[in-house]
Amino acid sequence: MSAEAKSTGYSRSTEDYLKAIYELETPGSPVQTSAIAEALDVAPPSVSGMVKRLSESGLVEHMPYRGVRLSESGRRAALKMVRRHRIVETYLTQKLGYDWDSVHDEAERLEHAVSDELIERMAMALGNPRYDPHGAPIPSRSGLIEEQDLLALSDVPVGSMAELRMVSDRDPELLRYIASLGLKVGVAFEVIGRQPFKGPVTIRLPGKPPREQAIGHELADALRCWELEGEVG
Amino acid sequence: MSAEAKSTGYSRSTEDYLKAIYELETPGSPVQTSAIAEALDVAPPSVSGMVKRLSESGLVEHMPYRGVRLSESGRRAALKMVRRHRIVETYLTQKLGYDWDSVHDEAERLEHAVSDELIERMAMALGNPRYDPHGAPIPSRSGLIEEQDLLALSDVPVGSMAELRMVSDRDPELLRYIASLGLKVGVAFEVIGRQPFKGPVTIRLPGKPPREQAIGHELADALRCWELEGEVG
DNA sequence: TCCCAAATTTAGGCTGGCGTAATTCTGGGA
């Protein structure tokens, strides 16, 4: 009966679940209950309960004991949340001086409170950006998102040039660290070595004297790159 | 057990109640249950229930059947919400092109989601404003608020000059209307007449040809003014 | 002083969302 000026019309919790499911979805397989539980830091039975409500609302398709998939309307709502999150992050960094490692939590709360109008005004003020500060593509107002086909740094062949295109916004520590290395979205570098058995990747970073830097495997897995055309010897 | 990055540490609902009570409080008398119920658009028994919780948390002092008063900590939290609300309103109008009649609802939601840091960054970007777009004073970070001693337009003596200083942000219709008259905070005018029995107040507004304008009693009650020194014949 | 209307509180219920404990299903290994 209550109006709820939320503009997705769904509860905060529902919005969180939809976004989490969207982010966990891979084209092939449904998202498992336990994965959602971990992502949202709730107990698995809580997820079962919410999944039931979501599927009754037609937001997800539930295959018992198998997992869930977003329905069309679920995906639309999820992409709306993703757009909000990324525009807010971009706005905070560009207009209010936030560092890229500190915007995630703020955006996580604001995405539930902003109206469509505010988001569009922020987007306008930013010149309708296509990527957020971590390189993630911003879905369009109509819910289209660019599918990027990026390579983990750990998979870039030794000897090639690559450009950092995207990093998860989740881990501030990690973001601070890679920023301290001079790495940010758009920086190109050469991959000059990789040790086997999940050993570090070594890259050469541009600079007055180019700098070689070892990147641990876990980190190298989190850095998404474009392999650049011209190879370097 | 959950951390709650809310920074007041209270629930959305609690924040709403505290702010409402603050705004209904008058130095002398406690705030009645029914007044809170009306302000928040909930049923009186819901207020009784919440008041019980608030008083158990030490945020209000409850005098059964008489009403409630904010405690020190309750007042501090309420003023924090007021500061947030007013800074958000100011930010939206000054930096994102909102009109003064459309910021209230947006601020009403954002005030619960923003962090202290975001508020301070907004305030900084605005040059630490002292008043919001409707002329209401913005509490300082430490919780001090300027007490203004303003006169309703309906109480300004006929013949004097006055300046509009403050209007409630609650009614967009009213705000649009007075803006359409060319009235905004800071505009000075002369009170040239007032009809008895809650009749209209007539004012003379500055302009290429000064304009006379009748203001209904209800509206005249909502416009808070300074009486200016120099009288005019 | 008594009584009634209005305000308030209590009683009892509901929903969303979370938790734990117990149960059920699934799929891979022996």
Place this chain on the structure above:
DNA sequence: TCCCAGAATTACGCCAGCCTAAATTTGGGA
């Protein structure tokens, strides 16, 4: 094919907040 570990679900309970209906209190007028 059987069995079991792990995943998922069901069963049940809790709390915040809201509601309506039924007491209860209060204060002002006759």
